[in-house]
Amino acid sequence: MKEEEIKKVSDDINDANFNNLLQWNKSGVVSKVEILASNNSCENCKSHNGKIYSIGDAIKNKPLPCKNCNNEVYGYCRCTYLPVVE
Ligand SMILES: [Zn+2]
Structure with a gap:
């Protein structure tokens, strides 16, 4: 992938992630979130896997x-x- 395409895809993922937070916050049902890394995530991201935030x-x-x-x-x-x- 070209650099600008990578940027676009990662921006889309980040937007989707953040929108999820806003929706869940509005729903009132979800009070905490857990970080989920994927199998091919880098080591730094994997070190955040399972962390829980309000x-x-x-x-x-x-x-x-x-x-x-x-x-x-x-x-x-x-x-x-x-x-x-x-
Ligand atoms: Zn990473």
Whole structure:
């Protein structure tokens, strides 16, 4: 993939992730989210796998996209938030 295409795909993923947070926050059902890395995520992203944030913290601090992602194959990782329903 060309660099601008990589940027576009990763922006789309990040937008979708953030929109999920906003929707869940609005729903009132979800109070926490868990970071889910994928099998081909880089080591830095994998180290965040399973971390849990309150939805307010996630919206404020944006743990995704992972700041120190160093995926050399794709240029980004497909990390997502999972809703934690209690
Ligand atoms: Zn990564």
